[in-house]
Amino acid sequence: MHLSYYVSTVRRAGFLLVTLAGLLSIPAQVYGQGGGRGGAPPSPKAAAPIDLTGYWVSIVTEDWKWRMVTPAKGDYASVPINMEAKIAADAWDPAKDEAAGEQCRSYGAAGIMRLPGRLHITWQDDNTLRMDLDAGTQTRLFHFGNWKAPGGEATWQGDSVAQWEMQRGAAAAAGGGRSGDLKVTTSRLKAGYLRKNGVPYSENTALTEYYDVIRERDGNLWLILTTVVNDPRYLAQPFITSTNFRKQADASPWDPTPCSATW
């Protein structure tokens, strides 16, 4: 063979290596949500690196005394509140909330994921992940892509923008068992409660959530939710929690209940 053939092969191999290296280092967002060559980008539903759909039950092994019952007024243990929040929490009056039709204050996005209950996650359409919660019979919508908030009044569940975070290149190439997570940022929240006993969050709250799915050795799937509540009005520092849900085989015992300010 001619020398030129080897030179050519080496050049092509070098090109291939560079290409592979490039592929393996593609930024996560692009890898998951960008388009393929020459085609329309896959929808967020089609590009989902993890399957969040189905029924999940919260297993309440942490903060039990503050989640499974409505705690006493003035119990703010573990929450990094400031003095303004303390004053607001000390003025908590569940009867007044009920009378004002504000019984869902502890069922807003910044608090509801800590309430005991079940989640039902489905795709509402190719760009919207829907989460129904039986606690308070609430619905959260996670919007992908270039979704524009409709505006108007703030709501308990606010506006949630979602994006897939794909696993890094080397891991993807290795075919690891996990391939990404869901990041959700929520704003335009109506002021509510972090806990059922009136520990407040304000309408200035920004909520950031990361949803991961892991499989335990016994085969059970768990949804691990990492939550960061940023509230410049009522929190002295970001309120960081992690909450676990176990995958259910079916809907039972899905139990939608109305909001309650007292229980």
Next chain:
Amino acid sequence: MRKAILSFLIFGGLSVPVPAQVDLSGSWAARNHEDAIDKAPGPQLVDYTGLPLNAAGREKALSYSGSVLSMPERECLFYPPYYLVMGPFGVKIWNETDPLTGNTIAWKISGWEDRSPNTIWMDGRPHPSKYAPHEKAGFATGVWEGDVLAVYITHIKAGVIRRNGAPSSDQATITEHFIRHGDLLTISALLDDPIYFDEPMYWTRTFQLDSAPISPAAPPCIRDDEGPQEGVVPHYLPGKNPFVGELTQIYGLPVEATLGGGETVYPEFRKKIKDKYVRPASCLRNCGGPGRGAAPPPPPPTPARN
């Protein structure tokens, strides 16, 4: 020939062992925004809420007297490795690498006065025989599942899953997952104990990367004479624990809820206690508040716990 070279480059290249997908190294500060009372000042004596104890586990817990920690042979016993998620402290994590390949041989997690440093072996070595001695740190191996480090720990010693004597046995195993999101590190831990639990205990805990360094060296536990009566093992006989019901007085919870159990961790347990729960008019103890709600105090020189 050309195809062969290209095939080698493609498939051979991709089969090279993949190093750590995510760098876990650094000083990870505690953010005790969950169960801060358990983590820092310590729990009430008979508070097993949220613990999936079975009847044997409950009886073992109720026999516990905190005075056993004054026994010289128990002053410096360590917690099992799940203290990482149950305890109050931040941790330093670093990796040990092969000097030739750069591959991570093991991840190391700093210990403390009451918790052994942990080594998570990443080199594929098998777990010891089931007859091998158990250690406080157990024996841990890890594999990457995508960006998540999955850890399996066996050969641990008996310990407590809450600092009030709620037990775990030496037959328990731990599965941990280390999940990093930017400057946040969430660690899940499933403790499977066939002796004392109705079903596995599950923790999740989130740490935050901090530029303030956490020392990988733990202060030594120094034994002292705390005056225990020689030859006596402090304990409560069955049915004699005087602190049963204390949580009812403080939190208004029915006693059955304070004693834990598998069914208590599910949302539907709320229905069972709804008519028995009496919410106190105001918080009576350990209420938190500005400057006290979550931030852990500086690590105290606590005696080690069994």
